[in-house]
Amino acid sequence: MQKRRLGxxxxxxxxxxxxxxxxxxxxxxxxxxxxxxxxxACLEMGVDHFDTSNVYGMGRAEELLSRFLKDHGDRVVLASKCGITRNPDHPFDNSPTHMRQSLDASLKRLGVEHIHLYYLHRHEAARPIEEIMETLLKFRDEGKIGAIGLSEIAPSTLERAAAVGPVAAVQSEYSLWTRQPELGILQGCARHDAALVAFSPIARGVLSDTLPEPKELGDGDIRLRIPRFNGENWPRNLIRLRAFREYAHDNGHSPATLAIAWVLSRGPHVIALPGSRSIAHMQENAHGGTITLTSQQLEEIERILPVGWAHGPRYGEELSKGPEGYC
Structure with a gap:
């Protein structure tokens, strides 16, 4: 497994x-x-950075993670997040009071006194990022967090935030079917010596051996709210996805392994963040961190999945509230 610096x-x-x-x-x-x-199993593969949030399962993900950290916490670099409320009338709250309450609650659920990397999960548009950075810097100075992260922000927000204090990481969706970070965040992170933590590098599971069937997705599956999986767009997307799967197999890899390796090829500051509870899937993902793609392979992948190939936006109206738009 390659090693990369987190900020x-x-x-x-x-x-x-x-x-x-x-x-x-x-x-x-x-x-x-x-x-x-x-x-x-992930620790044995060299996957030692675990990412969670206070709103994943309304705290249940942190509670589950605490069971693991009791015995393995010294081997885990931990990240969590705050800023989303799940209140439809006030979905984002970046006030100092709410952020502090969220942090203290996360520390209690996780059973730790310190979180290595703490993200602003979503930027409340009406609140200046400079003010939010001051709050996060207080948490750092108090020893409750080690470093500051920002999630789903525009490059301009990163510039303003970095002028106040160091930003260790920016988390953005980035994969072969979502390449918006190439329009400024990828470059901005390199400029400010921040890690770009690329979530959904397997593209909601579509860059894998088992292509999902939208009609069979269960209630609560987030993909049901993503336009790329609807009846009009999905059949078109399948054509290129099957071609990518065939190319991966021809090169002796699973599609997930190749997709992870591609994300990591985007720069030495990029970290791939797949989410899985399957050991077999994580073995494929982790293998992507052990290989380096040739220029010829990168060119062929670009031919199969060129920039902008996916039909439909990455988010529908509901999910698009919160991530900052740019370009």
Missing amino acids: QDGPMIGAVALGTMNFVGAYGPADPEESLRCMA
Whole structure:
């Protein structure tokens, strides 16, 4: 497993991390014991950066993770987030009071006194990022967090935030079917010596051997709210996805392995953040952190999945509230 630095002065971690959103049913029913076994296996693969949030399962993901951290916390570089309320009338709250309450609650649920990397999960548009950075810097100075992260922000927000204090990481969706970070965030992170933590590098599971069938997705599966999976767009997307799967197999890899390797090829500051509770899937993902693609392979992948190939936006109206738009 390649090692990459998590921010300016941060620790060296595996280039592939573990996301925990689907530990609590974001992609269908989840078995806690399966998730715990997956976490243990991940450490043995070199996956040592675990990412969660206070709103994943309304705190249940952090509670589950605390069971693992009791015995393995010294081997895990931990990240969590705040800023989303799940209140439809006030979905985002970046006030100092709410952020502090969220942090203290996360620390209690996780059973720790310190979170290595703490993200602003969504930027409340009416509140200046400079004010929010001051709040996060207080948490850092108090020793409750080690470094500051920002999630789903525009490059301009990163510029303003970095002028106040160091930003160790920016988390954005980035994969072969969502390449918006190439319009400024990828470059901005490199400029400010911040890690770009690419979530959904397997593209909601579509860059894998088992292509999902939207009609068979269970209630609560987040993909039901994503236009790329609707009846009009999905059949068109399948054509290129099958071609990518064939190319991966021709090169002796699973599509997931190749997709992870592609994300990591985007720059030495990029960290891939797939979410899985399956040991077998995480083995494929982790393998992507052990290979380097040739220029010829990169060119062929670009031919099969060129920029902008996916039909439909990455989010529908509901999910698009919160991520900052740019370009």
